Amino acid sequence: MSKFQELIKGDQPVLVDFHATWCGPCKMMAPMLDELKSEIGDKARIIKVDVDKNQQAAATYGVRGVPTLILFKNGQIKWRQSGVVPVNQLRAVIDQNA
Template sequence: MLSFEGHIKGDTPVVVDFFAEWCGPCKMMGPVLHEVKEKVGDRATVLKLDIDKSPHYSQLYNIQAVPTLIIFKNGNVIWRKSGVATTQEILQH
């Protein structure tokens, strides 16, 4: 199983949802991310990262609000958004 770093450094785009259990808007992202995964299949990976359980990554990527979505490819950030995103917004990147 790949580590977080292993996933984001690969050729396959990775959508990372930085969230918190106590965050109401974060719960709204569940169905959106499920739909994204259904539409992209194996062409992208969708990961959820709890900022309270992984504070290192929230500091590393300067997560100041949740939910924050970041799409990585080859270790680079190719798109970032804080707040609730739509399926279409995510799929455009």
């Protein structure tokens, strides 16, 4: 089992940011995710997955555009959205699934 699979199987929600280095909106998301991380503390983990380096993971979850954010809990997808997502919306999604 991959490290990624282990991470998303836990009780703690895991927000995965599928991104690419060449993607403008992904660069906008980076500071927003840093802000979110400082707000939520240990409620959830936030991990970044570069789709160019991890094509298998991107393909497995049908990621066609970046950024795509997917919230996993116990290995299941609880929420997903493509594009830039405001911090308050992400926080609400995490609060619902924490």
